[in-house]
Amino acid sequence: MKLSDRLIRKYYHLKKKFGWHSFYTPTPDTARGLKQAFKQTQSLAGDYYEFGLFEGYSFYRAIKLGKTWGQTAHYFGFDSFEGLPDVTGIDAGWRFKRGQYRSSLEEVTANLKSKNCLADNVYLIKGFYNESLKNKAKLNHLPLGPAKVVLIDSDLYESARDVLNFIYPYLQPGTAILFDDWNCFEADEQKGERRAWREFLALHPEIDTELTGYFGWGGAIFKVKKISA
Numbered sequence: 001m002k003l004s005d006r007l008i009r010k011y012y013h014l015k016k017k018f019g020w021h022s023f024y025t026p027t028p029d030t031a032r033g034l035k036q037a038f039k040q041t042q043s044l045a046g047d048y049y050e051f052g053l054f055e056g057y058s059f060y061r062a063i064k065l066g067k068t069w070g071q072t073a074h075y076f077g078f079d080s081f082e083g084l085p086d087v088t089g090i091d092a093g094w095r096f097k098r099g100q101y102r103s104s105l106e107e108v109t110a111n112l113k114s115k116n117c118l119a120d121n122v123y124l125i126k127g128f129y130n131e132s133l134k135n136k137a138k139l140n141h142l143p144l145g146p147a148k149v150v151l152i153d154s155d156l157y158e159s160a161r162d163v164l165n166f167i168y169p170y171l172q173p174g175t176a177i178l179f180d181d182w183n184c185f186e187a188d189e190q191k192g193e194r195r196a197w198r199e200f201l202a203l204h205p206e207i208d209t210e211l212t213g214y215f216g217w218g219g220a221i222f223k224v225k226k227i228s229a
């Protein structure tokens, strides 16, 4: 992590320690990736989808960027608000643990409120993806539309797999998809987000994508080029 990011993190921790409201992110580079993605998609109308919020820092930055670069109708944030699920199967054995990155819905709501980011077009959806992303009754109440920018920052293969299956009908030519944990698991193609993406593309040969950039230590951005009928 850059020295400037480390100093900012220290500042946020100190603020918190002395009782001031404060929140930050484990990966400050995510905001840089988001900036690239919002710039790339500035002529594309659609919604922002984030999967993995922790304290809500990247989500707050996306809301600010969406306002700056325009054409973002809604902001959807999906998280368990209980941290990571059980880390089993091919995800087991690396540094991730159940409950890691836990931040409650109430905390995230307060964090967004402190940045004036709780507008009518902002939605936080609580639940583990294997349930929440399939819960039609709950999802039907949301104005889910074509995706402009999608941030997948949920660390694990199984999480990314569930997210990609869910987001599929909302993809459109031009959608930017960010994988924050592209290089986790030693960038092993058989694990994590890399595996989920590879399997997703094999399942959907009608989707043509291209890698448009990297951000930070571990992030990658893809663009949906074309979706054949």
Ligand SMILES: C[S@@+](CC[C@H](N)C(=O)[O-])C[C@H]1O[C@@H](n2cnc3c(N)ncnc32)[C@H](O)[C@@H]1O
Binding pocket: 024, 025, 026, 027, 030, 051, 052, 053, 054, 055, 056, 057, 058, 059, 078, 079, 080, 081, 082, 083, 084, 085, 100, 101, 102, 103, 127, 128, 129, 130, 153, 154, 155, 156, 158, 159
């Ligand atoms: C690394 S943190 C996200 C960091 C955040 N984007 C930021 O930059 O501050 C990962 C988040 O993914 C969430 N998560 C991972 N897998 C999940 C799943 N299957 N269902 C719901 N939430 C999940 C965790 O609860 C956690 O909040």
